[in-house]
Amino acid sequence: MADISSKELYEFKKTIKNLSEKKGRGTELVSVYIPHSKQISDVAKQMRDELGQSSNIKSKSTRKNVQSAIEVIIQRIKLFKQAPENGLVLFTGMIPRGGPGTEKMETYVLEPPEPITTYWYICDSTFYLEPLEEMVSERDVYGICVIDRKEATIATLKGKHINVIATLTSGVPGKHKAGGQSQRRFDRVIEDAAREFLKRIGRHVNEAYLPIKDDLKGVLLGGPGNTKIDFYEGDFMQYEIKDKVITTVDTSYTGEFGIREVIDKASDTLEELDVMKEKKIVQKFLHELINDKTGLASYGEDEVRRNLQIGAVDTLLLSEGLKLKRVTMKCPQCGWTKNITPRKKSDLEFTCDKCNERMKEDKSVDLVDTFVEMAEEVGSHVELISTETEEGMQLYRAFGGIAAILRYHI
Numbered sequence: 001m002a003d004i005s006s007k008e009l010y011e012f013k014k015t016i017k018n019l020s021e022k023k024g025r026g027t028e029l030v031s032v033y034i035p036h037s038k039q040i041s042d043v044a045k046q047m048r049d050e051l052g053q054s055s056n057i058k059s060k061s062t063r064k065n066v067q068s069a070i071e072v073i074i075q076r077i078k079l080f081k082q083a084p085e086n087g088l089v090l091f092t093g094m095i096p097r098g099g100p101g102t103e104k105m106e107t108y109v110l111e112p113p114e115p116i117t118t119y120w121y122i123c124d125s126t127f128y129l130e131p132l133e134e135m136v137s138e139r140d141v142y143g144i145c146v147i148d149r150k151e152a153t154i155a156t157l158k159g160k161h162i163n164v165i166a167t168l169t170s171g172v173p174g175k176h177k178a179g180g181q182s183q184r185r186f187d188r189v190i191e192d193a194a195r196e197f198l199k200r201i202g203r204h205v206n207e208a209y210l211p212i213k214d215d216l217k218g219v220l221l222g223g224p225g226n227t228k229i230d231f232y233e234g235d236f237m238q239y240e241i242k243d244k245v246i247t248t249v250d251t252s253y254t255g256e257f258g259i260r261e262v263i264d265k266a267s268d269t270l271e272e273l274d275v276m277k278e279k280k281i282v283q284k285f286l287h288e289l290i291n292d293k294t295g296l297a298s299y300g301e302d303e304v305r306r307n308l309q310i311g312a313v314d315t316l317l318l319s320e321g322l323k324l325k326r327v328t329m330k331c332p333q334c335g336w337t338k339n340i341t342p343r344k345k346s347d348l349e350f351t352c353d354k355c356n357e358r359m360k361e362d363k364s365v366d367l368v369d370t371f372v373e374m375a376e377e378v379g380s381h382v383e384l385i386s387t388e389t390e391e392g393m394q395l396y397r398a399f400g401g402i403a404a405i406l407r408y409h410i
Contacts, residue, residue: 010372010384012113013136016129019108022095024125028065029093031128032073033120034083043119047074050121065094065103066123072107087116091127142270143209143219143244145201146251146258147228149194152201154208155259160275160388162263164256165208170197198227202236209241218246220269222262223254260390274386281383282391285317285403296406299399301341301367305374312406313380318368319401321387326370330362331355341367371402380404 022029034043051070057063069092076090089110094103114135122128142157152168172193209216219241221228228248231237237245247269251261263270270276288297296314298307307313330337331352338359342348351358368384375382385392395403 008113009136010368010382012132014369015108015110016132016136019091019127020129022091022093022106022127024065024093025096025103026059026062026065027123027125028062028069029091029095029124029127030066030069030073031120031122031124032090033116033118033128033131034077034088034090035116035119036083036085036087038083038087038119040077040080040082043077044074046121047077068105069093072105076107076109084111086112086114089116089132093127140217141212141215142217143205143241144259144262145205145219145221145228145231146254146262147201147221147223147231148225148254149197149227151254152197152204152223153255153259154201154204155256156208156212157263157270157275160278160386160392162256162259162388164259166204167255168197168201168204170194172197194227198231198234198236201231202234202238205236206238206241209244210238213240213244216241216244218269219244220247220249220262220266221245222249222251222258222265224251275389278383278385279389279391281315281317281405282385282389282395285395285405286391288405294409296409297403298406298410299403301400301402304371304402304404307404307406307410308371308374308378308380311378311380312408312410313375313378313404314407315381315383315405316371316375317383317385317395317403317405318371319385319387319392319396321396322368322401324367325364326367327364328362329359331357332360333357337362 032043034040047070051067051074054063054066054070057066072092073090077088080088089112090108092105092107095106096103110132112132112135116131118131120128120131140158144155144157146153149172150170152170153164154166154168155162155164170193172190209219221232232242232245232248247266249262249265251258251265253261263275267276285297288295289299298304298313304313304316308316324341324343326339326341327348328337328339329348329350331354334352334355334357336352336354338353340347348361372382385395387393387396395401
């Protein structure tokens with residue numbers, strides 16, 4: 001993906017989510033993708049052709065709505081001499097607000113974060129978002145496999161998300177003190193069982209990783225002891241997967257704990273991956289928090305808001321788990337307003353400080369949006385932290401999902 005900030009990525013993802021919730025009554029929502037190389041004059045001509053073709057639509061209301069949407073697109077593209085470097089995307093259509101007759105025309109014009117390569121004109125009951133969703137999805141995937149003689153866990157790490165695909169147990173017998181020929185025979189049985197287990201792991205690894213080999217950035221092998229080395233050096237993995245093994249890591253655990261241990265110990269290898277970037281940012285905040293006298297840490301909604309207002313925030317940390325709203329309450333009698341962040345319904349039930357009239361909800365926005373906007377105004381960097389890591393969950397649970405690293409001590 002092109003160089004795009006965390007805030008810009010958040011805003012773009014939010015726009016896509018908003019568009020995905022729009023539904024038309026029929027196939028009357030229009031999506032147009034225009035590559036940079038496509039002449040605007042050619043697009044305008046094609047839109048006029050589509051306008052003529054739409055007269056064949058049988059449903060009167062659908063025909064009218066599609067034609068109105070195409071006319072809006074023709075007007076909008078007239079504002080451009082050429083599509084921007086990454087192209088241009090337009091969505092328009094009549095969106096119902098309720099029952100029949102409540103539809104209103106909505107239009108969205110976007111410049112995507114990556115170049116559009118294909119021209120699209122699509123009418124459907126929803127907007128065509130797949131190319132944009134692909135742009136913001138994490139495409140780099142790591143395979144992680146933790147192995148010992150008793151157990152193996154196969155997983156993928158995509159962006160910040162760990163997906164455990166399979167957990168296998170070996171049934172390999174433990175050590176046995178029989179002595180003599182019985183001991184040697186038993187040792188052979190153990191070795192044969194161990195080798196069969198490695199073959200079984202190999203089959204599962206190939207089944208898990210071969211379908212995604214083109215997106216697989218690397219494979220990490222971990223586990224206690226030498227079993228992982230035996231697995232790597234043996235002929236158990238398909239060569240295309242084996243060639244992608246980038247490191248082996250000694251761990252104290254197997255299972256999901258072992259997977260997380262591999263991620264931690266392979267931090268140099270995975271440094272550019274979002275999960276490591278997140279962990280480092282939260283760890284920096286926690287480090288600053290420990291220093292009571294000189295620490296550059298701030299947390300909690302009210303405290304971080306005050307520090308943003310005075311321009312003291314260098315990096316704003318917001319949890320993706322935050323689902324709260326910032327609500328503006330207004331007095332219907334005197335017009336006095338108050339902004340609050342309600343945690344429960346009863347928080348909205350209070351009277352005006354000026355005239356004691358019952359306050360009414362005037363408008364609401366996502367709390368995350370209000371903080372992102374404030375940060376933009378004072379030039380603070382914004383980091384959206386997932387809840388997929390232990391540090392991310394700590395930020396969400398222990399600090400309310402809102403924290404900051406400051407520019408100077410307050």
